[in-house]
Amino acid sequence: xERNPMRRQLAIMRQSLFDQGHVDEQFVQLExxxxxxxxxxxxxxxxxxxxxxxxxxxxxxxALERKPFDFRKLDAYMHQFKGSSSSIGAKKVKAExxxxxxxxxxxxxxxxxRSFQQLKKEYATLRKKLGAYxxxxxxxxxxxxxxxxx
Amino acid sequence: xxxxxxxxxxxxxxxxxxxxxxVDDDPTCLLLxxxxxxxxxxxxxxxxxxxxxxxxxxxxxNKFDLVISDVHMPDMDGFKLLELVGLEMDxxxxxxxxxxxxxxxxxxxxxGACDYLLKPVRIEExxxxxxxxIRRKKFDRKDRDGSGSQDKPYIDSSEAAGLGNVDQNGKFNxxxxxQNEDEDEERDExxxxxxxxxxxxxxxxxxxxxxxxxxxxxxxxxxxxxxVPKKILELMNxxxxxxxxxxxxxxxxxxxxxxxxxxxxxxxNMAAALGSxxxxxxxxxxxxxxxxxxxxxxxxxxxxxxxxxxxHSGVLxxxxxxxxxxxxxxxxxxxxxxxPVQNLGNTSTYQxxxxxxxxxxxxxxxxxxxxxxxxxxxxxxxxxxxxxxxxFPSVDNTTVLPVSSISGSLIDxxxxxxxxxxxxxxxxxxxxxxxxxxxxxxxxxxxVSGFPNRSTLSDFTSIAPASNQLHxxxxxxxxxxxxxxxxxxxxxxxxxxxxxxxxxxAPYQSNVPSCSINSLRAVNGDMAQLGQCLDQNNPIFNRNVxxxxxxxxxxxxxxxxxxxTEPSVIEKEGYLMVQPSRQGIYIPDNEGENFAMEPSVIEKEGYLxxxxxxxGSYIPGNLGSLEDLASAMTKQDHDKGKPTDGDFGYNxxxxxxxx
Numbered sequence: 085x086e087r088n089p090m091r092r093q094l095a096i097m098r099q100s101l102f103d104q105g106h107v108d109e110q111f112v113q114l115e116x117x118x119x120x121x122x123x124x125x126x127x128x129x130x131x132x133x134x135x136x137x138x139x140x141x142x143x144x145x146x147a148l149e150r151k152p153f154d155f156r157k158l159d160a161y162m163h164q165f166k167g168s169s170s171s172i173g174a175k176k177v178k179a180e181x182x183x184x185x186x187x188x189x190x191x192x193x194x195x196x197x198r199s200f201q202q203l204k205k206e207y208a209t210l211r212k213k214l215g216a217y218x219x220x221x222x223x224x225x226x227x228x229x230x231x232x233x234x
Numbered sequence: 235x236x237x238x239x240x241x242x243x244x245x246x247x248x249x250x251x252x253x254x255x256x257v258d259d260d261p262t263c264l265l266l267x268x269x270x271x272x273x274x275x276x277x278x279x280x281x282x283x284x285x286x287x288x289x290x291x292x293x294x295x296n297k298f299d300l301v302i303s304d305v306h307m308p309d310m311d312g313f314k315l316l317e318l319v320g321l322e323m324d325x326x327x328x329x330x331x332x333x334x335x336x337x338x339x340x341x342x343x344x345x346g347a348c349d350y351l352l353k354p355v356r357i358e359e360x361x362x363x364x365x366x367x368i369r370r371k372k373f374d375r376k377d378r379d380g381s382g383s384q385d386k387p388y389i390d391s392s393e394a395a396g397l398g399n400v401d402q403n404g405k406f407n408x409x410x411x412x413q414n415e416d417e418d419e420e421r422d423e424x425x426x427x428x429x430x431x432x433x434x435x436x437x438x439x440x441x442x443x444x445x446x447x448x449x450x451x452x453x454x455x456x457x458x459x460x461x462v463p464k465k466i467l468e469l470m471n472x473x474x475x476x477x478x479x480x481x482x483x484x485x486x487x488x489x490x491x492x493x494x495x496x497x498x499x500x501x502x503n504m505a506a507a508l509g510s511x512x513x514x515x516x517x518x519x520x521x522x523x524x525x526x527x528x529x530x531x532x533x534x535x536x537x538x539x540x541x542x543x544x545x546h547s548g549v550l551x552x553x554x555x556x557x558x559x560x561x562x563x564x565x566x567x568x569x570x571x572x573x574p575v576q577n578l579g580n581t582s583t584y585q586x587x588x589x590x591x592x593x594x595x596x597x598x599x600x601x602x603x604x605x606x607x608x609x610x611x612x613x614x615x616x617x618x619x620x621x622x623x624x625x626f627p628s629v630d631n632t633t634v635l636p637v638s639s640i641s642g643s644l645i646d647x648x649x650x651x652x653x654x655x656x657x658x659x660x661x662x663x664x665x666x667x668x669x670x671x672x673x674x675x676x677x678x679x680x681x682v683s684g685f686p687n688r689s690t691l692s693d694f695t696s697i698a699p700a701s702n703q704l705h706x707x708x709x710x711x712x713x714x715x716x717x718x719x720x721x722x723x724x725x726x727x728x729x730x731x732x733x734x735x736x737x738x739x740a741p742y743q744s745n746v747p748s749c750s751i752n753s754l755r756a757v758n759g760d761m762a763q764l765g766q767c768l769d770q771n772n773p774i775f776n777r778n779v780x781x782x783x784x785x786x787x788x789x790x791x792x793x794x795x796x797x798x799t800e801p802s803v804i805e806k807e808g809y810l811m812v813q814p815s816r817q818g819i820y821i822p823d824n825e826g827e828n829f830a831m832e833p834s835v836i837e838k839e840g841y842l843x844x845x846x847x848x849x850g851s852y853i854p855g856n857l858g859s860l861e862d863l864a865s866a867m868t869k870q871d872h873d874k875g876k877p878t879d880g881d882f883g884y885n886x887x888x889x890x891x892x893x
Contacts, residue, residue, distance in 0.1 A: 110354045117269050117357075125269060133262040163306060167332035168262040171354045 090224040097217050106210050110173030127218045133172050134211060140165045141204065148197060158196060159188040176206045249364030250275045253297065257287040257315065258304040258330065263353060267302065267330075270357050276364075284310035288318060295323050299367045302351075305331040305338065313345045320346040326366040330355060439479040445472065449483060458491070 101107045111126075118125040144161045147154060166181040180203040187195030254276045258264040264280050271278040279298070281287045284307050291298060301319055305312035316327045329342040332353040342350045348366040351359055441449070452469035453461040463481035470480070 113354070113356060114266070117266075117273055122269065129262060129265055129269075132265055136261050160306070163332060164260060167304075167306075167353050168260050170332060171260075171263045171266050173354070 088224060090220065094217070094220050094224050097213075097220060101213060101217065105175050106213055107173045108175040110170065112173070114172060127221070130172055130214055130218070133168055133174075136168055137165055137207070140168075141207070144200060148200065153188075153193045153196065155188045155191055155196075159185055162188065174207075174210055177203065177210055180206050249367070251277050252364050252367060253277045253299045254279070254363075255287055255290065255298045255301045256280045256303075257284055257301065257307070257312075258282060259307045259309075260304065263304070263330075267355060270355060270360050271302075273357060274361050283307075284312070284315045287315065291319060291323050291325070298325060300363060301325055301327045302330055302363070303327060305329055305333070305342070313341060316342070316345045316347055324370075326370050328363055328366065439475060439483075441483055445470075445475075446483075448472065449480070449487070453484070453487065458488075 101111070114126045114129055140161055144158060144165075147158050147161065162181050162185050166178055166185070169178045169181060180199060184196060184199040184203060187193075187199055254271055256264060256267045256271065256278060257280075258267060259282050261282065264282055268278050268280045279290070281290065284303070287301070287303070288310075291301070303312050303315055307315075312329060312331075316329065319325055319327050326348040327346065328349040328351060329347040330351050330353060331338060334352045339350045348370070349363065439445075448470045449466060452466040455469060456462075456465055461484065463477045463484055466484065467475060467477050467480045
């Protein structure tokens with residue numbers, strides 16, 4: 085099908101998000117909720133997620149600076165983080181948070197720290213990719229065909 | 235793209251427009267949830283705080299059909315919210331969590347969640363949640379209409395109001411079977427909206443004396459067995475009255491009749507019971523007549539149901555606690571006041587009920603009206619003695635509340651006072667029942683003596699049937715009142731003990747008072763004090779003895795004649811005990827007659843709220859005994875202790891004999 089090159093690129097980008105495991109089925113659900121009445125829904129939700137999750141990450145970081153670790157609290161934070169990550173379909177981030185929680189439950193401080201670092205990396209990657217994706221999506225314009233550049 | 239349907243036509247297209255309240259502290263999830271729900275065509279309201287959610291739910295119980303809540307929230311545990319919503323509003327609640335641990339899910343179920351969803355939530359799952367609402371509604375209806383209404387469940391009342399209402403009613407039903415009916419009625423009939431209980435958007439039906447009379451007439455015409463709401467409704471031919479209103483009223487009425495019959499048998503018990511009865515019962519005992527009710531209420535739970543329904547909040551319970559508390563503290567004064575709904579908070583409806591209850595005196599129907607007829611009370615004044623009797627049961631509900639408080643006070647007063655109280659109320663109640671044809675004096679008496687609170691009620695029951703016939707002769711009432719009084723007397727005696735005992739039936743207590751009036755009469759014999767009062771008149775009783783609980787005119791014995799000798803119904807601490815002699819029993823009707831002694835029977839709205847009079851705080855007579863009592867009671871709060879008057883005997887409760 086002939087497509088606007090931008091849209092084509094967008095499609096490719098999107099596909100790679102899935103293929104690389106950054107997002108999962110839930111992301112598709114978000115997309116499905118997007119419609120004319122709610123044209124930027126996905127981006128809205130994701131933006132909200134960034135804000136909220138950034139706050140939680142900060143909390144976790146601060147908690148990890150206090151020794152000894154308060155595992156219960158760490159677990160609670162991570163539970164929250166996991167909840168919102170799964171809501172937008174952030175697959176890798178979610179997996180990492182599960183790992184972190186397990187370390188918390190077993191009281192493995194080292195494991196927690198390592199896991200957290202990994203989580204932050206994944207989180208950063210996700211933000212970058214999604215950011216690029218949305219940007220392109222905005223440029224590609226609404227679903228109605230964008231006029232072909234002359 | 236999906237067409238956004240108009241939400242308003244919920245009726246035909248439920249679940250479209252179903253009103254959901256979503257609670258989640260995570261903004262991402264909340265936004266997602268909101269969008270998903272909107273996509274399912276529900277009407278969504280969101281909040282990130284459980285406390286806000288509760289506030290929203292409380293301010294209008296009928297505003298939502300379903301609640302979805304996260305489990306982990308910073309300001310309140312999701313399970314706690316779940317519990318509260320279930321208790322107060324009886325709405326279906328769905329839990330949401332990222333954690334799908336079996337233990338947690340189990341916890342959700344045990345706390346009453348209708349479902350437990352895992353995050354991330356999928357739209358397919360949300361598309362089906364409306365079934366919980368329907369299920370609950372249906373279930374509720376079934377329970378609610380258990381009294382034999384044969385109308386098909388009106389599932390259509392899926393309109394928001396109906397839905398909410400039904401749900402709530404139903405929920406209560408499930409939670410408290412007894413209350414179900416009451417709850418329902420409360421909602422339906424409470425005209426009083428200021429409390430949280432005002433769940434319905436629909437205007438409440440207030441069962442006025444007239445209305446109740448029509449109702450009773452219709453029931454009689456059809457025969458109690460055959461009386462079904464639909465037919466009753468047709469016979470009554472009142473506009474703006476729905477089958478549901480009639481159904482719930484019928485339920486109450488039936489309960490009332492049951493109670494009355496029990497009361498009649500237990501009059502004797504009442505006396506004894508008075509002492510032992512839980513505070514609630516006690517109250518009843520004191521209430522004389524009413525006491526019977528209490529008794530009934532207590533054990534039978536019939537009342538309880540009635541009462542309970544009213545009070546979720548356990549206002550009734552408060553009443554119970556008085557054991558020992560004596561009315562002085564007016565512990566339940568909140569209750570006592572019946573009028574003041576505040577105490578009850580939830581019970582507001584309850585109170586209303588009480589109030590209506592109090593009015594027995596006015597007319598036969600009054601008694602019957604005990605059911606939410608707050609109006610009754612005033613009307614009761616009319617001397618409808620008999621009717622009240624019937625009403626008692628209903629009254630119980632309301633009265634119960636106050637009763638508790640009274641019981642508390644009564645207890646303090648020492649059982650001695652209680653007798654009066656119990657009696658008074660009973661008599662009061664009885665008063666209305668001039669018709670109490672069936673008052674079996676003997677029954678009552680017997681009952682009274684043996685009345686373990688409950689029994690007294692039975693006495694009433696016997697009286698109750700008569701209520702229909704109540705219209706009429708005063709003489710009858712007297713008799714009836716008498717029997718009741720007997721009870722009352724008995725009750726009183728027993729009451730003291732009862733008081734302490736009954737904890738649970740706080741509601742009863744209120745009932746008792748009403749009965750007491752009647753009992754007062756009877757009590758005369760038994761209880762000197764009471765007897766005095768009673769003798770004179772049952773009329774005095776009409777005024778509800780100050781028992782805390784608004785003793786609705788229970789006994790309007792000879793109108794106006796208030797028991798001259800009337801033992802001042804002692805309103806023990808808030809209980810409106812029939813004050814002896816005030817002029818005979820306290821005046822029925824508000825006219826200022828009020829028992830001088832009236833224990834602070836607060837005659838709220840016609841019913842005698844026996845407030846724990848604090849020491850004889852006097853209740854202004856203007857209310858008519860009840861009110862006086864009530865006021866007295868309030869005043870007494872401070873007094874605690876003995877009624878200035880004469881202590882217990884007379885606490886100024888203005889027993890309003892609802893005559």
